[in-house]
Amino acid sequence: MATTITSILKDGQQYMQTWPMQKQLYTMFPEGRVIAATKLSITVMPALAVLTVAMILHVQGYEKLPQAIAMGAFFLSLPMQGLIWLGHRSNQLLPPSLNSWYLDIHQKMQMQGCALQSPKAKPKYRELASLLKTAFDELDKAFTQRWL
Structure with missing residues (x-):
């Protein structure tokens, strides 16, 4: 491509x-x-x-x-x-360490009831950005502070 x-x-x-x-x-x-x-x-x-x-x-x-x-x-x-x-x-594809962090955040956000698309098998930085933006927009600050 x-x-x-x-x-x-x-x-x-x-x-x-x-x-x-x-x-x-x-x-x-x-x-x-x-x-x-x-x-x-x-x-x-x-x-x-x-x-x-x-x-x-x-x-x-x-x-x-x-x-x-x-x-x-x-x-x-x-x-x-x-x-x-x-x-x-x-x-760019996420490196393995960020890939696991992405999946972890995705799972925690779904447990909190956020409506998300299914996680990508090989996520890129744009998917991480979208996930983080959703997390900061929809979840409270105390919850997001624990991830970072």
Whole structure:
């Protein structure tokens, strides 16, 4: 199954929206930090790219146009790099230790009465993100604190 850059970017956006931004998860997974940096870069980098190009052209003149465009393109590529990382990560299979943790949380959530799909045989990070988001949204904080 071939994945295109656009599908990876879409997967990254979906994963960024699905991953629960909980402080308990920051120490266990890099997703929280990557998502925060990606959201910031989506907001800031277009303006920074325009400002950089304008300043280089203003200070050094149009003979530096290729360098100005290259620097602007670099700043514009930073949000895409974050989305690509997130998209790639969302499609990776969970390692065995996280796989057992995923199954354990899934079982405990079903015992608490959460309506869940059946667990995947080979879950990916996107399934873990969806499960964790459901856990943080539907269960009380005392119950989720015991898992982390």
